[in-house]
Amino acid sequence: MTDWTPVTKSLPLENYVVLITVQVGNARGTAIGYVRKGKWKSEVLIDRPDAKVIAWMTFPEPYVW
Numbered sequence: 855m856t857d858w859t860p861v862t863k864s865l866p867l868e869n870y871v872v873l874i875t876v877q878v879g880n881a882r883g884t885a886i887g888y889v890r891k892g893k894w895k896s897e898v899l900i901d902r903p904d905a906k907v908i909a910w911m912t913f914p915e916p917y918v919w
Contacts, residue, residue, distance in 0.1 A: 858909040865889050866910055875909040878902050 858875065866872045866889060874887040876898050887896030887907065894907045 858911045860909050861907055866912070872910045872912055874907045876902075876905045877908050878905045882908070 869888055869890055871886060871888045874885050874894070874896060876883055876885055876887075876896070883898070885896050885898040887894055887899070887910070889895070896907075899905050899907070
């Protein structure tokens with residue numbers, strides 16, 4: 855199982871799509887994002903310039919039945 859990694863600890867590889875935890879004010883949510891040239895990119899960050907990525911994790915393995 856993959857755990858969340860604080861962005862203060864490390865960042866994912868460049869252009870590698872991951873799950874991100876985004877904070878806006880006191881609210882937190884999860885989105886999909888990636889790092890390009892040292893900056894986070896995500897639809898959430900485009901819509902909310904005051905949003906801040908605080909953690910990331912790789913996608914979990916898909917469900918197998």
